[in-house]
Amino acid sequence: MSDHAAQHDDTAGHDHAHGGLGKYLAVFLALCVLTTMSFFTYSAAWPWRDQPQVGWAFMLAVSCTKAMLVVLFFMHVWWEANWKYVLTIPAAMMALFLVIMLIPDIGLRNRMVSQERALHMARPSDVLLLERAGEGGRSKSSAH
Amino acid sequence: MSSPAISVPHDHGHHDHGHHDDGHHDDGHHGHLKLQYQPGLPLSRGKLIMWLFLSTEIMFFAALLGSYIVLRFGAAVWPKPHHVHLSEPIGAFNTFVLICSSVTVVLALEAARANKTGLAKFWMLTTLLLGALFLGVKGYEYQAKFSHGIYPAAPHGRIYERPDLYYGSAVRARLGEPAIIDRLKQLDDTPAADLTEQEVAARAALQQVRTMVADTNQQAFEMAVVADQIMPLPADGPGSEAHGGHAQGINDVFPWLQLPIVIPGGNMWASTYFLLTGFHAVHVVVGLIVFAVLLGYTLGPKNAGMIENAGLYWHFVDLVWIFLFPLLYLF
């Protein structure tokens, strides 16, 4: 820490003009609203209830917007030079590339799955089974 | 080389005074020359190294999150949040807490720059408290998982993937443990009058479970019924009331039972959930330590750089949560 401590922020001068309570509060409100918006996918008004992918895409878009807001305003990137993208964009690209390359072997691992494994793997039918057991079984014993 | 002949050709503006005025180093200074440097990027060393560090953190969380994404979307079944006692409102509340703390830390920075040291301290303290609150809520959530037996642990967690023979024999084995046999006997002998209505019902259900698993020739559906009695999976989709929305299982009524439970996909869920939130929590803890240290300083313009760097780190922690929250709680 002491090393950091030593660094007086001599560029602080740049930032003084920016920011300000009002802007931060606006960003804060936007973040809160966006967070609440993620829940929109759960509401009855959401049209794509049987296509979860749409909801996921929506929520990721919301998250990315939130991330942008935090990076741009709270992390002051909006007011500063673009050099920070030099670091973060390649990192983000590499991260994305890693995930994409993981898809065929891990994301689609069930394509090559062995019977021994499949036999012990949870299946959607198990969930149905449990749900059916829930309806039948609980009404029988009626714990509630 | 004759030193006087060389004069520094340009004045390098404000950012290359860059000598580290490191406190620990100061006593050594009179010994050597104060060097001047070529202008590099228009920012302080502290800020640069912090951004570089954050880039490495991006890769760290990319590996964790990336693994989570492919493991999850490759799985045949993934539990719904309710199956694993994950509560969206609590998660959303924690998101809110972190957003607030992100605001307070910028406010602390602004206050410090404006030389309002008292105010800066106040905001810093608020940030610290918000961070602690976040951890507290996290701890509460963990506790809820643990108490339901939702964790991966050697040699086995209590989560079973499918209501099959293996599950049945695991329940049988648990019921056959000497300590449990005693408790069961005790329970059987308790007159119904001494029990609540719920307990009586649960006792009946338990009786049913015991006979069902005793028969080694069970069908999958019977095991599903057993699993449902022990810890029911809520059948309702999204939109239902959150935690507690499910009916109480035997495990909930008699916590000492700790019978194995069935959550399809639950083991991998638990593994990734604890991995991701665990490492996020570790980062929060580090942030709190930093804030605690900062509180020991005068938070004026002189130390604004420190606050800014700590803030950058804190915003990053917030950023990770911004992605964790929907991925873990809402998807």
Added chain:
Amino acid sequence: MNRLGGIFWGLVFLAVPVLGVAVFAVAPAINVWLPKDISAHGYQIDSLFYFILALTGVVFIATELLLFWFIWKYDAARGERKATYIQGSHTLEVVWTIIPAATLLFLAIYQMNAWANVKMRRPDMPPTVEVVARQFEWRLRYPGRDGVLGTADDLHLVNDLHLPVDEEILVQLKSMDVLHSFFLPNLRIKQDAVPGMKIPVWFRATETGGFDIVCAELCGWGHYKMKGRITFVSRPEFDAWLDRKYSEQEATQPVAEAVGEMAVR
């Protein structure tokens, strides 16, 4: 540094390409070379090997000789000449980027077919045999008389793989515990066995005889001794062998059953 220095070191560096080439020239003669290839596809791999050997051989000899030549010629002890002041050459840079780029791109495209033949163009047929790797043995399962894997009449064996010659073989490769690798040096086949995955491996042998099955992925202390044998025989012989093994198994049903249980579970 005296004059001898340059000459001496020049020769030391010259020895690298000279002896290097010599080693590769002598190796086949002393039978330290690619083992006999008995597969239908192996020639593609071997010829690619030779092609790359020739290509890299040329690059190797050329660069090493240049290095030797420069060491020899530009020894400081040779006269009081000043070094050439040259910062680089744009043309040269372009040339020695483009030529290797073209070569390598060609190589990349040229080999795709061989790769696809061995790993991507899976023959459309039921598996001939299932190979399940396990610490430290190869468990084999033949479909038995009904020709379907996974039924009660499967034939179970360990380490002793017999297959018909001149026929397309599809092996279904699995592992029970850790990673192993199914390596058939004489068939130019290698494929890791991964627990939880079933991986198809196909080949066609062109010669009869017995050959090694090597485990080529570290799988624990006994990795070195995880040896199997693969024997190619003619179809009639194979059928006879299968029959014999089958009756042996029936005679000792309970034992074989237990082995089978293990292999599936």
Added chain:
Amino acid sequence: MSTVTAPVSTEHGHPPASQHSVSTFLSTYVFSKDHKVIGLQFLFSTLLWFLIGGLLALAVRWQVAWPWSDVPVVGKLFAQQGGQMSPEFYTMLFTMHATVMIFLVIIPILAGAFGNFLIPLMIGADDMAFPTLNMLSYWFMWPAFIAFGASFFVEGGAASSGWTSYPPLSTNVASSPGSGWGQTLWLIGLTFVGVSSMLGSVNYMTTIILMRAPGMTMFRLPMTIWAMFITAVLQAFALPVLTAAGFMQMSDRMFSTGFFTPENNIVNNAVAGPGGGQPLLWQHLFWFYSHPAVYIMILPAMGMVSDILTCFARKPLFGYRPMVYSIAGIAGLGFIVWGHHMFMSGMNPALGITFMVSTMMIALPSAVKTFNWLGTVWGGRIQFTTAMLFALSFVSMFIIGGLSGIFMAATPVDIFIHDTYFIVAHFHYVLFAGTAMGVWAAIYFWFPKMFGRTMNEFWGKVHFFLTFVFLNGTFFTMHILGAVGFPRRLADAYHYETFHHLQPMNAFMTYCAIGMVASQIIFAVNFFWSMFYGPVAGRNPWNANGLEWTAPSPPGHGNFDVQPVVYRGPYEYSVPGVEKDHLMQTDPPNAAAAAAAASAH
């Protein structure tokens, strides 16, 4: 030429020496924040581990050549079977050999020792940007030293699943009986190495970006610095992925999570855990780091060799900018080729094709580098110093190692040679014959700057000659062993019909390996002797032109006694029309001033 030496440096070095000597000793030599001291700490530690790694290699070689025969001398130490090696011990040997060599020798000697020592000196800074962090990055190596070292002595022995540590072998305690702590300690050690490297790399980047001497623009940086800079970028971006994967593996081992194990993974007749994951996930994450890591293990050597070649060829570097761009190209491409280690792993074969193409392409920047080195030597005035010989051999050997990489990059050929000694030959050529030779070049070259004295040239050359001969004897032969398909990691392969005739060849290689390790005695003696009794070196014994040569040898605290100002690029050798055969980076532009400066020297 002035010979300002040690006295000056002590004057500058530790002013408060007289006051409290114990704490000064600690803060000067042990918990020092001076980049030079930290660099030397790294150097000594890594050389020590180099020795250990080399001895482990000898034990490996012994078993391969004469399986199950009594191990001489040390045999009694691990007397499992009366001096004879057990197969599980063999797996530990090569695992720890590779772990030590890679994580405790090559990476820290390049980035830690030379990165630390050279970066501030060559860019004209008085220290790293964050000296305390720098000190921590050294001290974070110690838990790793201890963890790796201790792992030999714990119950069940050291890690034994190869340096690649593939699960489920590594995650499943039952799969290698008795291996309780070894693998866990390995993971702990790896984490600390990771933290150390991460701290180092962000610090180096900051230093190189912000603390260059006036006039030292990015394109006036010596290649060493460029290489160190890009290596730091590689580390910063690749390492966290391994750290994350390491934590996942640790959790698989300790909490039976199943990131890397499938369902129903039966080892030794027992189900291992709930599973649910995929073994290939580890391989992807591991190689996402470890492929860039092989470039982390060679780029700094490439940079240093470039500097040494120019100095002793008395010529500018051929194609400075292409050299810089090719390093960047290697780094960039290095991130998208990791799958070439997994061609046979069960990875999707279509994915294999994309990785094959990118792997082929990564030979391009390497080609550019190789040809530019040749161009640098061409037309020079070569001085055969020990450092130069090692640098030349780096080029010569890297070509061999690189070309064998092409065989493996060709997926169909890799089917046959994957996991054979062909691979072992490949990576020893790039790692040992390449990087280690580069490191020796750098040691001989910068030794005067480190200790103020030069190493003995005659014994240096003897060391070079013996190492060069023996290394080729050991490793070149491995290519043809690989061509037979001789598998790696086998304690004894002679019971296979295919390989039974290869024992004499292996015996030959082992003799050479013994010779190679024995030759290092010459080096060790020369090194320590020269530290105290070698001929005193001036500031610039090689007439090189980098900034580090304007500082005293060894440089005092703060490095420079004169503010360095840079007027030119790093390779101004044999400039036409200039009398002197080299112009320092600090020599002012006009000829008159240059001449004046020359006479002032």
